[in-house]
Amino acid sequence: MSRLSRLIAVAANTFRETVRERVLYNLVFFAILMTLSGLLLGQLSIRQDEKILKDIGLASMDLFGTLIAVFIGTGLVSKEIERRSLYPLLAKPLGRGEFFLGKFAGLAFTLLVNLGVMTAGLYLTLVLTGRGADPVLLAAVYPLFLGFLLVVAFAMLFSTVSSSSALAAVFTVGVVVAGRFTDVIRNMRDVAPGVPPWAVDVLYSALPNFRNFDFKDRVAYGDAVPPDVLAWVTLYGVAYVAVVLAIGLASFRSRDFQ
């Protein structure tokens, strides 16, 4: 069995495990939300129903995806440690890198399926309620997925350095919240002029800027996202995920499980 096929096997097993844990049940809630929104908004919003439908659909994808990434992501490694199911796995011809990256790939696939079904649901609602299937929406869905990958990477990093999945979840939520307030950090000098500029710059650059993955408002009004912006966001996301995963992997490898 090659290294890649072992990694895929771990990923496939992680996907099955998340499905078994009823993670995809959030799709039922999403379907109910979309149906009710489609039925009710026309009467309530004074012709803003299409925009509000898109807002609700995209915000639900963002919220559910982030919650899954945090709470499943933090359990991927730490639960295996807590349950002591990691030891027999590592005794097999399976590298720690393959295990770690396989877990990441498995949850990434779960999130992709979840996001794909939600996107299809949003398009279906738009079409069934007489609006067009606007392809511009995909320009917001794709960066959301990149953001989820980054959240999973952080969740896995914290689950390797902390002793409990609850603590890892708290750390991950902290990073996600801070990453959504990066503009406050950038403008910190306005309210705290004594802070050295280099400290602000370091903090701003080091924290993940989750606003980079947020184009929901723009596409809800039908505005396209320029391809070069998407390309830079992709580079940012991939580079950041690679760094966090690498640190997480190094931490995982250095842990003594005896």
Add this chain to the structure above:
Amino acid sequence: MRRLPLLAVLLCAPAVPWSQAQIDRRAGTYRAQEEVLYLWSGEQVKRLFPGFESLAADVYWLRTVQYFGGERLFSREKRFELLRPLVDISTTLDPRLEIAYRYGAIFLSEPFPVGAGRPREGIELLEKGTRNLPLSWRLRQDYGFFHHIFLGETEKAAAILNEAASLPGAAFWLRTLAADLLAKGGSRQAARRMWQQMYEQAEEGIIRQNAKVRLEILDSLDLADRLTGLGRELERRTGRRPARLEDLREAGLWRGPLTDAEGTPFRYDRESGRVFISQESPLWRPE
């Protein structure tokens, strides 16, 4: 003992909707709307929803429409002091929510009981809209219209309409309307064109309904002026001022209705010989 949970559910479940109804009766159905009075500025509310500002704007917008009316009217005893903060928070969370500026401006500017009777605030809201959506000629058009209709600032209105005319996609008639305003001043004809445009541009709903009422008011004012003129004509012919409007009919000067567009009889002031829209009419507005 095994049936205890079932018994608890059966006993307690009806208490939930019952106590909720009691809370609503005491605290009011529109608590969520009234809470805006305790919130900070829209900017601070925005800080609470990083990444979800647009959705939060939708929530505030839906609350505004639920309370003040959209396709149909909801709240009867409206508290107009809630309108400005609700619209302000909606538009700060989503600065591109064009409908909120137009809707808010109308109901802030219209006199009580239709609106809050605060046209300056309505115009401030439209000004905020033109800052946030500088390429929206419709918002700038409304900004000009409101200066003329509610503040009587004709020259400023004409200048703003000319600005609107220079925006991409603007209607061709904006320049002629601006020129008419400068030439004829605050004529009723100019106001009619403005409301007619707002009526034609608006979707079905409360904004369109308001424009329709405004057009009916102008029609009724025209008719009242015409009846006033006929009264003077009768006075010239007979040497005495008509005692009542029906005298015009009896003299064969008028065969049409003596009611406004809503069917309410006009008020006739015998002292001055003038005809007015009755205060009993839904079309009556303070002068």
